[in-house]
Amino acid sequence: MSGEEAPTLQPEQEKKLDDPPLDASQAPQESGSSPAAEEKPLSFRSLVLTGYGGYDKVKLQVKTQKQPQLEAGEVLVHVKACGLNFAELLGRQGLYELLPAPPVTMGMEGSGVIEAVGEDVKDRKVGDRVIVLSRSGMWQEMVVVSANLTFPMPEQMSFEEGAAIPVNYLTAYMMLFEMANVRPGKSVLIHMAAGGVGFAVTQLCQTVPDVTVFGTASAPKHETIAQGGVTHPIDYRTKDYVEEIRKISPKGVDIVLDPLGGSDTQKGFSLLKPLGTLIVFGAANCVTGQKKNLLAMAKTWYNQLSLNTLKLMQSNKAVCGFHLGYITDEQLISRTMFKLLELYGQGKIKPRIDSCYHFEEVTDAFRRMHERQNIGKIILLPEAKKEEEKPKSSPEPIENVEKTEAAVNDKKEETTEEVKAED
Amino acid sequence: MSGEEAPTLQPEQEKKLDDPPLDASQAPQESGSSPAAEEKPLSFRSLVLTGYGGYDKVKLQVKTQKQPQLEAGEVLVHVKACGLNFAELLGRQGLYELLPAPPVTMGMEGSGVIEAVGEDVKDRKVGDRVIVLSRSGMWQEMVVVSANLTFPMPEQMSFEEGAAIPVNYLTAYMMLFEMANVRPGKSVLIHMAAGGVGFAVTQLCQTVPDVTVFGTASAPKHETIAQGGVTHPIDYRTKDYVEEIRKISPKGVDIVLDPLGGSDTQKGFSLLKPLGTLIVFGAANCVTGQKKNLLAMAKTWYNQLSLNTLKLMQSNKAVCGFHLGYITDEQLISRTMFKLLELYGQGKIKPRIDSCYHFEEVTDAFRRMHERQNIGKIILLPEAKKEEEKPKSSPEPIENVEKTEAAVNDKKEETTEEVKAED
Numbered sequence: 008m009s010g011e012e013a014p015t016l017q018p019e020q021e022k023k024l025d026d027p028p029l030d031a032s033q034a035p036q037e038s039g040s041s042p043a044a045e046e047k048p049l050s051f052r053s054l055v056l057t058g059y060g061g062y063d064k065v066k067l068q069v070k071t072q073k074q075p076q077l078e079a080g081e082v083l084v085h086v087k088a089c090g091l092n093f094a095e096l097l098g099r100q101g102l103y104e105l106l107p108a109p110p111v112t113m114g115m116e117g118s119g120v121i122e123a124v125g126e127d128v129k130d131r132k133v134g135d136r137v138i139v140l141s142r143s144g145m146w147q148e149m150v151v152v153s154a155n156l157t158f159p160m161p162e163q164m165s166f167e168e169g170a171a172i173p174v175n176y177l178t179a180y181m182m183l184f185e186m187a188n189v190r191p192g193k194s195v196l197i198h199m200a201a202g203g204v205g206f207a208v209t210q211l212c213q214t215v216p217d218v219t220v221f222g223t224a225s226a227p228k229h230e231t232i233a234q235g236g237v238t239h240p241i242d243y244r245t246k247d248y249v250e251e252i253r254k255i256s257p258k259g260v261d262i263v264l265d266p267l268g269g270s271d272t273q274k275g276f277s278l279l280k281p282l283g284t285l286i287v288f289g290a291a292n293c294v295t296g297q298k299k300n301l302l303a304m305a306k307t308w309y310n311q312l313s314l315n316t317l318k319l320m321q322s323n324k325a326v327c328g329f330h331l332g333y334i335t336d337e338q339l340i341s342r343t344m345f346k347l348l349e350l351y352g353q354g355k356i357k358p359r360i361d362s363c364y365h366f367e368e369v370t371d372a373f374r375r376m377h378e379r380q381n382i383g384k385i386i387l388l389p390e391a392k393k394e395e396e397k398p399k400s401s402p403e404p405i406e407n408v409e410k411t412e413a414a415v416n417d418k419k420e421e422t423t424e425e426v427k428a429e430d
Numbered sequence: 431m432s433g434e435e436a437p438t439l440q441p442e443q444e445k446k447l448d449d450p451p452l453d454a455s456q457a458p459q460e461s462g463s464s465p466a467a468e469e470k471p472l473s474f475r476s477l478v479l480t481g482y483g484g485y486d487k488v489k490l491q492v493k494t495q496k497q498p499q500l501e502a503g504e505v506l507v508h509v510k511a512c513g514l515n516f517a518e519l520l521g522r523q524g525l526y527e528l529l530p531a532p533p534v535t536m537g538m539e540g541s542g543v544i545e546a547v548g549e550d551v552k553d554r555k556v557g558d559r560v561i562v563l564s565r566s567g568m569w570q571e572m573v574v575v576s577a578n579l580t581f582p583m584p585e586q587m588s589f590e591e592g593a594a595i596p597v598n599y600l601t602a603y604m605m606l607f608e609m610a611n612v613r614p615g616k617s618v619l620i621h622m623a624a625g626g627v628g629f630a631v632t633q634l635c636q637t638v639p640d641v642t643v644f645g646t647a648s649a650p651k652h653e654t655i656a657q658g659g660v661t662h663p664i665d666y667r668t669k670d671y672v673e674e675i676r677k678i679s680p681k682g683v684d685i686v687l688d689p690l691g692g693s694d695t696q697k698g699f700s701l702l703k704p705l706g707t708l709i710v711f712g713a714a715n716c717v718t719g720q721k722k723n724l725l726a727m728a729k730t731w732y733n734q735l736s737l738n739t740l741k742l743m744q745s746n747k748a749v750c751g752f753h754l755g756y757i758t759d760e761q762l763i764s765r766t767m768f769k770l771l772e773l774y775g776q777g778k779i780k781p782r783i784d785s786c787y788h789f790e791e792v793t794d795a796f797r798r799m800h801e802r803q804n805i806g807k808i809i810l811l812p813e814a815k816k817e818e819e820k821p822k823s824s825p826e827p828i829e830n831v832e833k834t835e836a837a838v839n840d841k842k843e844e845t846t847e848e849v850k851a852e853d
Binding site: 181185186188268272281282284286287288290308311312313314315316317318319320321322323324325326327328329330333334335336339 | 604608609611691695704705707709710711713731734735736737738739740741742743744745746747748749750751752753756757758759762
């Protein structure tokens, strides 16, 4: 439902990566391998969605299994940071149709260091720092992915920044430059302007001269988003954003980027200037509480914009849908990622990191996003939290490991230890 | 219904120009005037739609009235050539919602020479050759229009070319560059590729490197449209154009420009690549016979593409409507016209004139467009046909004038003579 998602893969690769990336026991034994790491068993931390529902459905487990046998074109990555996206809030509630059924590891983006490469991998080598994009399965310490969906990190980029780029910036870039054709003198409305996509959109708009950005966010975030480049921050909680925008620009705006859905889509459509473009890229309005809310879903669905082409003609408007998860063209993704890395190199984009949470603290991370407290990207860190990092408000020991031995998948030769998340 | 229409005007000017442009008796007598032509009565030929229906509803009349009193900002133009658009086929059948009720003079574009200027007209003078855009009323020898909607003609441009530019090229330009963002490497499907918009689209696509144009037209037109720049002409009468396009480009096309409506819109949507754009700019499928066909309309309406935003998200597609008649931003129109004139000056665009018909022959002009015989633009000439130009197949005398004296509008001090059209 949300556009903040990782791409699907080319059909021939889809089947394999529908499974969690690291799935060594299922890899054909005769294919390419990483000779140095053949025998030592691999133990790694993984966040597993055990069923649909509230925060407690995501469990930290420690998995132990044989070294993965890499297929041609694959790499093994030691993950250092992962991104949290709105799609995972939907996924946890069972509202994200591209996520495989539980038990499953969520996570569509991350960064890390290559630990092993399969055959036919020419432009990646062990030790390379890379950004990784995947349909799911990134929220674990070790992943096996297609080398085509790894991207070299510039030297000055931190792992946190690397993990914050793919989903938000690909979404923002494709919407602004592939679909909406933002140009000098245009105006853009972005909702949730203090979120990951919001910052990405704002920064990318600044690469074009004379673009006006209207951004909705709650009042305490206004100073930060204005510093980031939002021309007109609007407090959607206390004001009618349609009225506020009309006061500043009576004719409306050229581009509306809508991650909300429902009645906000209709408002966005009404705000468009002639020849303007509305892009719906999410349905955040579906999410209210921790668990699936049928009433909110029905309301969002009922209020969703339905159009016929006659109405569009009479208004001279464009309506688009965008969902990175359904983009299957790897070349397009790759080309766009390299453009983004170039812009990063030029200092034109830089992800704003709101906060970092260790896997043990995933509940806090979810809550922070759910309650819209974040200003920028929320990052998850696979590495265990050190004692001295422990926040004062959280007195209980971190490594409260509930040791269980359970196969997550009966085909796998692995053991799983469940780690109690701090809560 | 069709996008091949002239723009509406700014609200404050709309009321005035809803009436036929030449309407001197209604102009306030105290405002600016053209001193030299104050007293001599004005006599001019005009095509008048007398009611909705077949070809016979458009009558050639000779009107006589006092010299018009120009308001500030207005000019009087002696029209030398007018464009015929699909919108007038719809208008004649009562299917064009922006046309005032009969009796009314249709015609949304033309070219001619300025005969008088009102007060505050600074950049136009008597004797200037201009292109004119109007909501309606251009199919007559003399028109009063806002100087803002006249555009200076380059020296090398013929009146026929001037009359062929506004509606088709504004439509093509705004669709390709404002809405669809055509760029190098993209592919475009245009239906009715041998029509006025078809040639305009094809020529404008060639201003961008490496754009592939798929164009539907009947087989006898293929050579001409291929010479004009259509990469892949497709005979929609004998082949399934969807299959033909998929054979050449299995992934589909980036941009579909659809003047047809109904089931063709659905086919166009299905042909779009991810991140592709469909623009519906007409409903030519509504028109079958000479008169309104309720069945064809119902079918076109029933089959029209209806969409919700969820479906758009899952397909990553854009759907737009375009209708020049509803563009009210004069600055946008003016800016775009000057771009087009620049492209003309650079030799990058040049309207292809299919044929020219004198006002007496308007029925033949309608029939030619209705039967899709034209390759390029059909032009109407206000000037009476000379004896030697008479086609051999039409032996009856041309100036068979049925003299009647009737006020077209009871407010007007004018006489009207009806001229029998050749048929």
